Amino acid sequence: MDWQAFEISMMLAVLTCVALLPLGLTIAYFLAKSRFVGRGVIEAIITLPLVLPPTVLGYFLLVGMDNHSALGGLFVTLTGHSLAFSFIGLWFASIIYSLPFAVQPMLRSLEEIAPEIREAAWCSGLSKWKTFFKIELPLAWPGIITAMVLSFSHTLGEFGVVLMIGGNIAGETRTLSIAIYDSVLAFDHQQAQTMSYVLLAIALITISIVYTFNRKQSRMVGI
Amino acid sequence: MLELNLQQSYPNQLNVNLRCEAGEVLALVGPSGAGKSSVLRCIAGLNSPQKGIIKCKDQTWFNSDSKINKTPQQRRVGMVFQNYALFPHLTVIDNIKLALDTHSSSLLKQAEQLLDQVNLSGLEQRYPHQLSGGQQQRVALARALARRPEVLLLDEPFSAVDKVTRRKLYMELNTLRRELDMPVILVTHDLDEAAMLADSLCVIHQGKTLQQGPPEQVLYQPDNIAIARQVDARNVFSGQLVKYDGALTLRWFDYYINVDKSMGFSDGQTVFWTLSPSKVLLHQRVRRSRGEYENPLVGTICEMIVLRGITTLLVRIENTQGTVLQMDLPEHVAMRNDLAIGEIISVSLLAAAIHLMEE
Numbered sequence: 001m002d003w004q005a006f007e008i009s010m011m012l013a014v015l016t017c018v019a020l021l022p023l024g025l026t027i028a029y030f031l032a033k034s035r036f037v038g039r040g041v042i043e044a045i046i047t048l049p050l051v052l053p054p055t056v057l058g059y060f061l062l063v064g065m066d067n068h069s070a071l072g073g074l075f076v077t078l079t080g081h082s083l084a085f086s087f088i089g090l091w092f093a094s095i096i097y098s099l100p101f102a103v104q105p106m107l108r109s110l111e112e113i114a115p116e117i118r119e120a121a122w123c124s125g126l127s128k129w130k131t132f133f134k135i136e137l138p139l140a141w142p143g144i145i146t147a148m149v150l151s152f153s154h155t156l157g158e159f160g161v162v163l164m165i166g167g168n169i170a171g172e173t174r175t176l177s178i179a180i181y182d183s184v185l186a187f188d189h190q191q192a193q194t195m196s197y198v199l200l201a202i203a204l205i206t207i208s209i210v211y212t213f214n215r216k217q218s219r220m221v222g223i
Numbered sequence: 224m225l226e227l228n229l230q231q232s233y234p235n236q237l238n239v240n241l242r243c244e245a246g247e248v249l250a251l252v253g254p255s256g257a258g259k260s261s262v263l264r265c266i267a268g269l270n271s272p273q274k275g276i277i278k279c280k281d282q283t284w285f286n287s288d289s290k291i292n293k294t295p296q297q298r299r300v301g302m303v304f305q306n307y308a309l310f311p312h313l314t315v316i317d318n319i320k321l322a323l324d325t326h327s328s329s330l331l332k333q334a335e336q337l338l339d340q341v342n343l344s345g346l347e348q349r350y351p352h353q354l355s356g357g358q359q360q361r362v363a364l365a366r367a368l369a370r371r372p373e374v375l376l377l378d379e380p381f382s383a384v385d386k387v388t389r390r391k392l393y394m395e396l397n398t399l400r401r402e403l404d405m406p407v408i409l410v411t412h413d414l415d416e417a418a419m420l421a422d423s424l425c426v427i428h429q430g431k432t433l434q435q436g437p438p439e440q441v442l443y444q445p446d447n448i449a450i451a452r453q454v455d456a457r458n459v460f461s462g463q464l465v466k467y468d469g470a471l472t473l474r475w476f477d478y479y480i481n482v483d484k485s486m487g488f489s490d491g492q493t494v495f496w497t498l499s500p501s502k503v504l505l506h507q508r509v510r511r512s513r514g515e516y517e518n519p520l521v522g523t524i525c526e527m528i529v530l531r532g533i534t535t536l537l538v539r540i541e542n543t544q545g546t547v548l549q550m551d552l553p554e555h556v557a558m559r560n561d562l563a564i565g566e567i568i569s570v571s572l573l574a575a576a577i578h579l580m581e582e
Contacts, residue, residue: 116308122295123302124322
């Protein structure tokens with residue numbers, strides 16, 4: 001068992017969730033509230049990582065993180081390090097890669113809130129912020145939990161993008177799924193099997209959490 | 224006192240003038256899509272009209288000329304939505320506490336008092352989905368009152384409950400309204416409901432307020448034929464005013480009908496006239512009375528409908544090319560006079576109740 005890879009994977013998944021919670025919620029809230037021409041295009045761009053081959057996405061991200069590109073160049077200027085083949089680069093790529101998994105459930109749950117509920121809150125004297133925290137957020141909670149769990153599991157299992165962006169640097173970009181691939185190439189099936197079981201267990205537990213929580217919440221609000 | 228004037232051409236047409244005194248219940252009536260709910264939304268600050276003024280007490284909530292447009296939070300309105308819009312994740316008591324003034328020290332006590340006021344004590348810890356439609360409506364009402372609103376807005380509050388519950392809620396609202404000292408605006412498409420609960424009615428059609436006044440006046444003395452149609456006035460006919468024996472009389476087919484009020488109409492003018500079915504008198508068949516000299520007509524009963532003690536008769540009047548007159552009688556009167564379909568009866572039209580309208 002490659003514990004170092006396990007640590008990298010977990011750290012990457014947790015940090016991706018931490019970034020996606022505010023980012024995904026902001027995007028989902030904006031999309032849920034607004035009706036404008038081009039909304040479909042924005043939604044399509046966000047959903048693109050879901051349908052693109054990971055290698056294609058990884059390639060574009062790699063080009064975008066190149067030291068000569070705007071983003072890569074800025075990162076080098078600020079930190080002195082290259083963005084590609086670094087943990088930060090991998091984190092950035094994971095955020096993009098898992099964005100649809102975060103935005104879609106949040107958007108769906110925000111859209112399910114009847115506009116009158118929001119208006120009733122305003123008529124009850126609640127400010128827009130208070131309405132968000134006391135009414136919209138609790139009602140969208142199942143969607144937010146689903147979004148976080150899906151983003152976490154998805155990041156944990158990502159392979160193609162990691163290989164393209166991060167390569168296979170031990171202690172920096174070698175995640176559990178890369179380590180499994182490495183073990184198989186090295187005919188170390190025992191190690192590959194253990195790590196695969198670990199990922200399987202994590203996936204099963206997280207998905208079970210989503211279903212249990214959603215059912216409990218639905219019972220509570222009588223949906 | 225609430226006073227408003229709203230003008231809008233998009234997305235829906237609005238041309239509304241309303242006035243509602245403190246303690247008064249004003250019913251906005253009209254068909255679906257007439258703009259009733261839009262008016263409520265404008266008052267609540269959820270919609271902004273293109274032009275107009277909304278004033279409540281001494282405050283201006285909206286004025287398009289001076290660019291005043293207060294938010295719903297600043298307006299202190301209590302609103303009961305059509306489907307109640309209760310917060311589904313909060314208990315009954317929390318739904319109400321959220322609308323109470325947060326600086327108040329006795330939140331729980333106030334919320335309990337409000338629940339008591341709407342007869343819901345004991346259900347504090349229930350969630351909205353665990354309540355019946357009538358109970359949900361009461362919670363919505365308590366929540367609307369929690370803010371100590373300066374205006375109470377009720378958007379079709381009885382449409383989502385069954386008939387039995389509705390009757391019960393009518394009684395409760397009637398009792399509760401005596402304790403309320405703010406203008407109450409009730410939106411409904413049910414004229415009976417409006418007449419029962421409101422002090423005044425305002426007819427709205429295609430976004431335009433047509434007439435406002437006491438229910439009796441709007442229902443039985445509509446300003447014109449368009450309003451008469453909106454309030455589903457029965458017995459609407461056309462005739463001509465003529466001088467007869469020195470007085471203006473209504474000529475209807477070959478009959479000369481006396482009217483008490485000629486309402487500024489002149490000789491020779493064609494008018495519409497209406498008469499409430501309850502103001503058509505049946506001549507008793509056994510004992511004749513003086514009333515028989517007042518606009519007497521003879522006709523044949525062609526239909527009888529009995530509903531809750533009131534018998535509605537459709538009477539085909541002689542010499543009127545088959546025109547049918549409607550009249551309402553207490554059921555016992557119909558029984559005592561042995562009325563039945565096909566019977567010939569004579570009736571009187573009360574001159575004082577005949578209302579003339581222009582086209």
